[in-house]
Amino acid sequence: MNIIEILASNLVVGSIQVTAGDALGFLTGLLCVWLTAKASIWNFAWGMVNSLILGLVFLDQRLFADSALQVVFIALSIQGWWQWKVRGNPQASRFRATTWHEQAILLAVASIMAWLMWLILVELRGSAPPLDALITALSLCAQWQLNRRQVSSWYWWIAVDLISVPIYWSRGLYLIACLYVVFLALCVYGLRNWQQTRRTQSPMAIA
Template structure:
């Protein structure tokens, strides 16, 4: 069983394995802090995504690499957005998407996929089924990160969908540790959605 899961790492440089494990550690911390609606979701997420930008470039998963670069930028925006207060009250608490945000989500999704297709085509990277899956997942995660930065509960639904799809994709590419990370991400995201939903329901009481 262990050989089946980790034999692909035999020819990997040790530093890449260490970087992958380090990124996973900070990634799990980030998702846990997001679940708790804690501002530390952003600094831990920046470390995680900065490492993955490098690793994904090495692994030729350009769509996911761009996701992580985008995460770094959106984490900085989200960090600022979450700290904004008015009269000592959080200006942008957890909420649901409005009609305009739903339209923008669709626009971001379509434009992201179009951009990734152009990049993959330019670099001739549509050589494996994972490239097509990566393109679709990139669109999902771009919208999910935007919604998280805006503290919208629907971000969790997109994370759950994207995480589930990413599990077999990374396993097929030979990155078992990252595949297992997305399995844990899925579990935490489900609890995150339920926790944020509970917070919203308490506000209505």
């Protein structure tokens, strides 16, 4: 039995039948987002574990863009770890604002990425090409902002969660869909926590 078959094995949680991958994705994802909301650097380590698990689950469900996204998340998590801590940059511990100009550029980039990935997914016959591509594009932009400790990243994650819940539920990934509902609540908490923390920084740090 390979690892994908193990993750696809069924478990019963209450009255709902889920897979081992759903359960592990739920637990590791919950821990990752909680640590991110608390601005702990360990969110990156658990994020990599979560991405590995979900990447295999999505691959089994033919959600190709979501599966490939997890590989990119692992790479971005390594970069984020470096940006937050390893390089020792004093700016790394400070929260940043995002200008409207930056947001406009990110929206344009996300739109182009989503369109290109949609064309690719149609050829690959993925399960949900338009939404799958949109989730991928928004998530990449959100993670890029998170690595830079930009408070605006939480708004992007909230958008990702709102789109993800119905698509994962429709694919029978009930526990992962519920996880994204919890993610949504944690994102609201994380947004408020980062905003409050940023307000306590010195004017030089905020700049």
